[in-house]
Amino acid sequence: xxxxxxxxxxxxxxxxxxxxxxxxxxxxxxxxxxxxxxxxxxxxxxxxxxxxxxxxxxxxxxxxxxxxxxxxxxxxxxxxxxxxxxxxxxxxxxxxxxxxxxxxxxxxxxxxxxxxxxxxxxxxxxxxxxxxxxxxxxxxxxxxxxxxxxxxxxxxxxxxxxxxxxxxxxxxxxxxxxxxxxxxxxxxxxxxxxxxxxxxxxxxxxxxxxxxxxxxxxxxxxxxxxxxxxxxxxxxxxxxxxxxxxxx
Amino acid sequence: xxxxxxxxxxxxxxxxxxxxxxxxxxxxxxxxxxxxxxxxxxxxxxxxxxxxxxxxxxxxxxxxxxxxxxxxxxxxxxxxxxxxxxxxxxxxxxxxxxxxxxxxxxxxxxxxxxxxxxxxxxxxxxxxxxxxxxxxxxxxxxxxxxxxxxxxxxxxxxxxxxxxxxxxxxxxxxxxxxxxxxxxxxxxxxxxxxxxxxxxxxxxxxxxxxxxxxxxxxxxxxxxxxxxxxxxxxxxxxxxxxxxxxxx
Numbered sequence: 150x151x152x153x154x155x156x157x158x159x160x161x162x163x164x165x166x167x168x169x170x171x172x173x174x175x176x177x178x179x180x181x182x183x184x185x186x187x188x189x190x191x192x193x194x195x196x197x198x199x200x201x202x203x204x205x206x207x208x209x210x211x212x213x214x215x216x217x218x219x220x221x222x223x224x225x226x227x228x229x230x231x232x233x234x235x236x237x238x239x240x241x242x243x244x245x246x247x248x249x250x251x252x253x254x255x256x257x258x259x260x261x262x263x264x265x266x267x268x269x270x271x272x273x274x275x276x277x278x279x280x281x282x283x284x285x286x287x288x289x290x291x292x293x294x295x296x297x298x299x300x301x302x303x304x305x306x307x308x309x310x311x312x313x314x315x316x317x318x319x320x321x322x323x324x325x326x327x328x329x330x331x332x333x334x335x336x337x338x339x340x341x342x343x344x345x346x347x348x349x350x351x352x353x354x355x356x357x358x359x360x361x362x363x364x365x366x367x368x369x370x371x372x373x374x375x376x377x378x379x380x381x382x383x384x385x386x387x388x389x390x391x392x393x394x395x396x397x
Numbered sequence: 398x399x400x401x402x403x404x405x406x407x408x409x410x411x412x413x414x415x416x417x418x419x420x421x422x423x424x425x426x427x428x429x430x431x432x433x434x435x436x437x438x439x440x441x442x443x444x445x446x447x448x449x450x451x452x453x454x455x456x457x458x459x460x461x462x463x464x465x466x467x468x469x470x471x472x473x474x475x476x477x478x479x480x481x482x483x484x485x486x487x488x489x490x491x492x493x494x495x496x497x498x499x500x501x502x503x504x505x506x507x508x509x510x511x512x513x514x515x516x517x518x519x520x521x522x523x524x525x526x527x528x529x530x531x532x533x534x535x536x537x538x539x540x541x542x543x544x545x546x547x548x549x550x551x552x553x554x555x556x557x558x559x560x561x562x563x564x565x566x567x568x569x570x571x572x573x574x575x576x577x578x579x580x581x582x583x584x585x586x587x588x589x590x591x592x593x594x595x596x597x598x599x600x601x602x603x604x605x606x607x608x609x610x611x612x613x614x615x616x617x618x619x620x621x622x623x624x625x626x627x628x629x630x631x632x633x634x635x636x637x638x639x640x641x642x643x644x645x
Contacts, residue, residue: 313595
């Protein structure tokens with residue numbers, strides 16, 4: 150059986166906050182200390198805040214294109230400029246929303262740039278520069294404290310073919326993001342049609358069910374999930390090679 | 398806190414099997430009877446089997462196109478014919494895989510037709526004709542037994558922009574599939590960038606983590622999730638209007 154619980158009572162996250170220490174402390178203080186085997190799902194926004202991945206809109210010099218596009222769609226030109234700077238390519242535009250591929254290789258709305266919950270007006274929160282490295286730093290803090298827990302950094306993305314967004318994994322540490330069934334056969338001897346499950350995305354989505362986007366609970370713990378500790382794990386296998394991008 | 402547990406000990410599902418009764422019995426027999434507020438996630442394959450949504454490949458007359466396409470990609474022409482018959486349109490082809498929009502409006506690989514775990518060789522399992530109706534029948538059986546549980550019928554779909562498949566909802570009963578934040582603001586007064594979460598997909602994915610695709614556990618119960626019983630709920634809000642299909 151899986152148990153999934155939010156970790157309440159985290160402090161307001163500032164640049165330099167030690168997230169591993171803050172999470173360990175909040176979990177213990179709430180009477181639910183982390184244990185070996187836990188999968189800790191951390192919302193990317195607090196990772197970005199701890200890493201100082203925020204931009205004061207007043208410091209941004211929007212390009213003429215950003216001005217033009219922002220005016221057409223009633224957006225803030227500084228935010229548009231940041232979205233474009235965070236993008237490797239623009240995949241698609243739907244009204245005021247730009248679907249972009251970020252420099253990491255994630256395809257999402259507005260390059261994952263978030264103007265909400267930024268701790269102040271006039272500030273944007275960007276995705277972490279290297280979410281796998283962010284996850285590894287947090288996991289290292291847990292391991293140093295004697296807890297062998299995996300870490301998933303999550304964000305909330307839309308999908309091409311379904312309405313509504315879901316939380317997915319943008320960085321992992323200690324746990325492989327994809328569980329492969331390739332070559333295995335079912336009880337009737339057929340090879341599985343399902344060959345690879347993105348369990349990291351399922352874990353991130355499960356964690357969202359207790360975190361919620363309205364609440365102030367940016368971390369959740371999934372307990373009872375079986376995973377094989379693997380410190381070579383990265384999110385890379387989830388990023389679709391552009392030659393297989395179903396959108397192109 | 399959420400608790401998610403698989404329901405083991407279900408009988409082999411045959412056409413006409415009363416799934417609600419079978420699930421209630423297996424849950425009680427396993428010492429974990431269903432209770433009010435549970436969300437029961439049922440893998441579509443057993444729903445299809447109970448509804449007789451299987452086709453003997455020997456009974457299929459493949460079209461010349463199906464023959465030609467099957468030969469090109471080393472597929473069974475009968476299966477190709479079934480995939481095409483289950484499709485409203487072919488969205489995309491990736492090597493031997495056809496991404497289609499089913500008559501329900503789901504965009505998925507091979508119209509959701511499954512040749513694995515079909516109970517016999519030479520048989521294909523199709524998606525339920527009306528997964529919402531299937532979910533409502535199961536929920537009605539629970540309610541008749543005095544248990545106000547929601548039901549999600551799940552399947553395993555791929556995504557346009559990420560590798561690995563995840564379990565998602567194809568039918569719902571008693572629970573709305575999308576949780577909307579539209580118009581709500583965060584603690585800093587910003588409207589949320591995230592406006593609608595597809596919690597039904599997150600619940601289906603969470604259930605997959607305990608069901609697994611290799612195991613014989615096609616049903617899982619999510620306990621402790623807060624939902625507002627609503628018997629008008631359908632999966633329709635999750636189906637993207639083709640005018641908003643990010644693929645077109």
